[in-house]
Amino acid sequence: MAGRFLGLFKLFRRKRKKGPGAVGPLQHEELEQFQQDDAAMDWTQDHKPAWSHTEGTAEPDCRLIELQAEPDIRTDLDEESEDYDAEENDKENHDMAVTEDGFITNTDMEETQGTTNTDTTPTPTLSQELILDYFKDPCVSSEQQVPAMVKDIHQSLESHVTVDARMQIDIVRLAEEHPADVVLTLLRCAPTCDRAAAMMWRTIGSLGPAVEKVLPALISVMQDWPLHSMCTSDGDNKDVFALAATLVVWVIVQEPECHEAIILYSAQLFVSLLFHIVITTEQMPEEVDHFWRACREEHRLPCNPNRSQSSCPSHILGASASAPIVTWLCSAHRFAVQTLKSLLCRLRCDNEVIAMERKRGWDTLLCAHTQHYAVGLLAREMRHVLIPFCSRIAFHLLKPLSREETGWDLPFLAFLVEVLQYLDLTKCGDSVLEIMSRYLENECRERQRLALRGLLVLSEDPSMAIRMCSLSRCLVDLLGDADGDVIGMALCVFINLLKNKDILISSTTALKLAEALQLLFDHDNSHVQVLSLDLFFKLMDLVVDEGKMPLEKILSQSLLPLYLHCHDENQHVANAAWETLLRVTKFLKRRKLKQLVRKKQLLKFSKCLLADDRSRAAEHLRRALPYLESPQESLREAALRFIGEPRARAPSPARRSSAPAPTPAAAPAAAAAGPGAVEPRLASGPPPPSGSRALGRQRAARARAEPCRGRRPCGHRAGSAAGREPCRCGPDRFFVLRGGRSAHDGAEGRAPAPQ
Incomplete structure (x- = not known):
């Protein structure tokens, strides 16, 4: 205007x-x-x-x-x-x-770049004619010239504010055709990612095809801690810091154009960044520490920045080219955490990042002793909405977990266990089983618990059940553990394995398992009690025929504990004990006891038990004595009623007496009072009632004062030969497959993996 x-x-x-004056029209x-x-x-x-x-x-x-x-x-x-x-x-x-x-x-393009006083000068737009003219004349005549060209471009950009069109084309074409040389050369000439190197990395990150070529080389550098050694085309084999590649990944992630390439390599980037978080928290070699100090000096960073700077979202800080590369960088592991958050934000996982922040998960991730809890929390937040992403992460975690290394593998194992259900076990089931088997025998309690959780997930897959039979010996040993959670998971694994119709229990396993389960009837944890009763019930149905006869003795010993637990205050325990007691009486072919249990006439059951097992009356009484000290009143009353019932007394050892010897007429009567005879009541007065508390206290005091040498300890504190010592069954079988096959404890017993 x-x-x-x-x-x-x-x-x-x-x-x-x-x-x-007049002017003509023309x-x-x-x-x-x-x-x-x-x-x-x-x-x-x-x-x-x-x-x-x-x-x-x-x-x-x-x-x-x-x-x-x-x-x-x-x-x-x-x-x-x-x-x-x-x-x-x-x-x-x-x-x-x-x-x-x-x-x-x-001088090449005869164009104006911009002013040095302006930091926000936009990058010139590439013209189509310029791109066509460039590709007509290839810039790379030999691979040995690539490192030299990268160094020349970097040196040239040190005096430039932006990257001109010709340099952009050079950088992108070099990155697409020779990604390894570009990555290694640039990391060597600018390990701290100075301003010129940052412009080159942003140029690469602004084009998707170039990023797809460069990211595998960066991931390879990140996986070698603390230094990556690889020779470029010009023969340079100088070591490269793995942490320098993490800094480059952060710069590239800020570019919106790299979204598709980031999604393609998101799982590998996640595993590499998680590895850097763990390893930088536990160990920082001196040379790596010097390198990180140089990074702080390069970007003018304080040694101890405040909390607000360190917790600033990374995707906001890297939005503008005028801002510093990292303004919140304090320590290497904190920077790795921020880079991981930036990666998740690029993958549109902002809600998961916020949820971790709200639950203080990121702060927990910075501590070496709580990292596995934070990683497990992150896996649970991600698996609800990122199932394919989590499955790819789990697949890439198998390789580092297969190595015989300790110290940094606990967070990896925690993430794998949380997302194991989304992994395709038909492809990597053997690798997962090998990892879990190794950690099951680990001395670390956390690793052992995580391995049990992983085996619990694997046991639910029918294709993995047969291959897991080789772990039965270790699982039986864990039933004597002091941790109730460990025992509960081991019992669940056994129950899931026995759901497979092709698996039977061998005679050796049946004896050891039954003895260990009987001790768990009195466990403090009611969940463990129910699981042990359930497994004891399944044991009688799945034992092989040759193992039924040796099992009868242990089943006879379990009649009294099962009877007493039918009076348990926990209704779930009482119901499970009643069902198991009914199954035991059926297995032992005790018809009279079976009818009483079925009709729930438990008062008559105790009398009938003592009447039928007169030779074991003393043993039953010894087993009932510890229940007098039970914290449950119902169990104490049931034990008192059982002890007060008329019983058969076992023959006592001969005692010296001053009384005259019995007459010959009385000899037949004395001979009649042999083993199994009912003791006659004294005529001096009526006996105390069967449910008398005073009688129970007197007998308990006498048992404590003069304990019987043959008395077996009962309860969850008592151990057994199977619980105190490792199972040594030699070449005997633990599980037997239907059809005559056997599952040995070793590689020979494993079923072939599905094709």
């Missing part, structure tokens, strides 16, 4: 100088055409400095093009206009060559 106003003003001024049109051209020239001169300082590339005005395209009438005006245009073009070229604020001119 200002140009048009000045054009009209000049028109009226020239008319005034011309003076009044002269009037010629005058208007000349004045419009003059006005356009004046507007161009007035606005010339504006685009030269901002855009860096001249764009012709559309109105001026329209005026020049119109046909002219007079030849002299046309010649004058062309001379004037040539003069203006010379002035424009002169203004482009002369810099007022320190312009930087590219």
Whole structure:
């Protein structure tokens, strides 16, 4: 509008100088055409400095093009206009060559880069003609020249504010054709990622195909701690810091154009960053520590930044090119955590990042003793919405967990266990089983618990049940553990394994398992009690035929504990004990006891048990004595009633007495009172009632004062030969498969993996 106003003003001024008078129509049109051209020239001169300082590339005005395209009438005006245009073009070229604020001119492209005082100068747009001209003449004649070209570009950018079009093409083409050489050379010449290197990495990150080529090389560097050694095409084999690649990954992740490439390698990046978080928390070699100090000095970072800086979201800090690369960098492991958060934000997992922040998971991840808890929490937050991502992460975790290394594997194992259910076990089931088997025998309690959780997930897969039979010996040993959670998981694994119809229990396993389960009937944890009763029930159904006869003795010993636990205050325990007691009486073919249990006539059951097992009456009484000290009143009362019942007494050892020897007539009567005879009651007075508490206290005190040598300890504190000592069954079988096959404790017993 200002140009048009000045054009009209000049028109009226020239008319005034011309003076009044009639002007012909032809002269009037010629005058208007000349004045419009003059006005356009004046507007161009007035606005010339504006685009030269901002855009860096001249764009012709559309109105001026329209005026020049119109046909002219007079030849002299046309010649004058062309001379004037040539003069203006010379002035424009002169203004482009002369810099007022320190312009930087590219000699190859003859273009203006921008001002050194402006940090927000945009990158010039690539023209299609320039790209075609470049690819007609290949820039790389030999692979040995790639490192030298990368170094030249980096050195050239040290004096530039932005990357010009030609350099962008060079960087991108080198990265696509020789990614390994570009990555290693740039990490060697700029390990701390200075300003020039950051511009090159951002240029690579702005194009998806280039990022897809570069990321595998960066991941390979990150996986070698603390130094990565690889030779480039020029023969340089200088070591590269793995932490330098993490810094580069953070720079690339900030570019929105790299989204697809990041998704493609997201699982490998996640595992590599998690490894850096764990390893930098536990160990920092001296050379790595010196390198990280150099990074802080390069970016002018404080040694101890405040908490607000360290917790600033990384995707916000890297949004603008004018901001420093890292303004919150304090320690290596904290930086790795921020890079992981930035990766998750790039994958659109903002809700999971916020949930971890709300639950203080990121702070927990910074501590070496609580990292596995934080990693497990992160896995649980991610597995609900990122199932394919979590399955790929679990697959990439198998390789580092297969190594015989300790110290940093606990967080990896925690993540694997949380997402194990989403892993395709048909492809990697053997690897997972091998990892869990090794950690099951580990001395670390946390690793052992995680291994049991993993085996619990594997046991639910029918294809893995047969292959897990080789772990039965270790699982039986764990039933004597002091930790109730460990015992509960071991019992669940056994129960899941026995759901497979092709698996039977061998005679050796049946005896050891039954003895260990009987001790768990009195465990403090009611969940363990229910599981042990359930497994004891299944044991009688799945034992092989040759193992039923040896099992009868242990089953007979379990009649009294099962009877007493039918009075348990926990209804789930009482129901499980009643069902198991009914199954035991059926297995032992005790019909009378079975009828009493089925009708729930438990008062008559105790009398019938003592009457039928007269030879074991003393043993039953000894087993009932510890229940007098049970914390449950119902169990104490049941034990008192059982002890107070009329019973058969076992023969006592001969005692010396001063009484005269019995007469021959009394000898037959004495001989009749042999083993199994009912002791006659004394006629001096009625006996105390069967449920008397005083009688129970007297007998308990006498048992504590003079303990019987044959008495077996009972309860969860008591151990057994199977619980106190490791199982040594030699080559005997633990599980037997239907059809005559056997599952040995070793590699021979494993079923072939499914094809």
